[in-house]
Amino acid sequence: MKPTTLVDVIEHKAYARIGLLGNPSDVYYGNTISISIANFWASVKLEPSDRLVINPHPYHDLVEFDSLNYLVSMEVCVWLWPSVKYFTSTAKIIILIFMRGFLPYLMIQIFLDRHQVKVDERPTLILEAEKELGIVAGLQDRVAQVYGGLVFMDFSKTQMDRLGHGIYTPMDISLLPPLYLIYADNPSDSGKVHSTVRQRWLNGDEFIRSTMNEVANLAVEGRRALLEKDYAKLASLMNHNFDLRRSMFGDDALGAINLRMVEVARDTGAASKFTGSGGAVVAFCPDGPPQIELLQEACRKAGFIIQPVQVAPSFLKDLDLGSSSSA
Incomplete structure (x- = not known):
């Protein structure tokens, strides 16, 4: 019997980000300007199932190889594809899209119910998951991937102590010159x-x-x-x-x-x-x-x-x- 779900299929993307200015001060109570870019991304697709099954990507997550040399070449060239390899950790992107996709799938609508979790608190959810996995990275990564676009981020100690997170100010992307x-x-x-x-x-x-x-x-x-x-x-x-x-x-x-x-x-x-x-x-x-x-x-x-x-x-x-x- 097909399980009862919110929707039949849920798909989400997490885009790569560029630290335009201020990095790496984000992990030192500083300020940054970050850009979410559509050049590269990671994605997840969730479908109804009676069992929890993780299906590997047919190209990026191969489990069978024609030869040992092919295995080595795939590990070097594909294992960390561009959206992950150049801009942020694999685990961080997976955590973000898992939280966007899997939680609504279980009818825990953290990203859908704006009254339960405020927008500037959502990156903290990713941070807590990262801590559990022992991932160390800058604060701006998860903020950029939750907000998208162009964002100025204030991580001053005063704000972090007062709010438990920074102050994040979206900016008009038309302000950017060609990069x-x-x-x-x-x-x-x-x-x-x-x-x-x-x-x-x-x-x-x-x-x-x-x-x-x-x-x-x-x-x-x-x-x-x-x-x-x-x-x-x-x-x-x-x-x-x-x-x-x-x-x-x-x-x-x-x-x-x-x-x-x-x-x-x-x-x-x-x-x-x-x-x-x-x-x-x-x-x-x-x-x-x-x-x-x-x-x-x-x-x-x-x-x-x-x-x-x-x-x-x-x-x-x-x-x-x-x-x-x-x-």
Whole structure:
């Protein structure tokens, strides 16, 4: 007998995100500006069943292989597909789409009943699930994937202590200039990148504390630059964000290929910085089309992939925003 359900099939996507400014200060009571992008995503599909069955994806989650060599090639090229590999952890995306999809399926409508869980509290649900699994990552990831679009995030200690979460302000995506995504096939490991700096920050290292505060300030300045459409200022802030990160983490932690992507973009005069902890770079060409052509050619010569950023629109409705606990 077919089980009684809310709907026959539930499908959800979780898009990748770009940390435009302020990262990695989100895990240090800072500020960030993040963009949800439609270039890459993870998805889940839930169907009625008498049993709980997890079906592997026919391409990304293979369990049979023609040869050992094919297994190795699939692990390198596909196991972490682009939406996951370059922008956020696999587990985090799966948790988000599981919560969006599976909970309504069980008639626990956390994401459907706006009166039960306020919009700015929803990312905390993902955080708690991550903690159970031992996942360590920045706060901005789950906020970006719950809100979508362009979001300014204030994670100041005052707000975190008072509310239990940050203050998240959606911005009009039309404020963004054309951005480009550059990536390679062997990204860095974000856990290794974060580890030493995190401990130094916890130990009260004066250089790390002051530099991280400066990084957080870039998001505040960037918000103003976007609102005023001061794109020359935006370019300067993007470059400065990366330079500050580099001064804290060091070249060995950031990785040679990650550094090379930034350098290739900067050699054309484009502004560039990591989208997250490495593996991909977001670039902006303030001089317009001729500079974009130079950047595209430079990336091709260097063996990097480049494509325009497709900004995903906000996932929120007016009712969601009205349900904010900080509204």
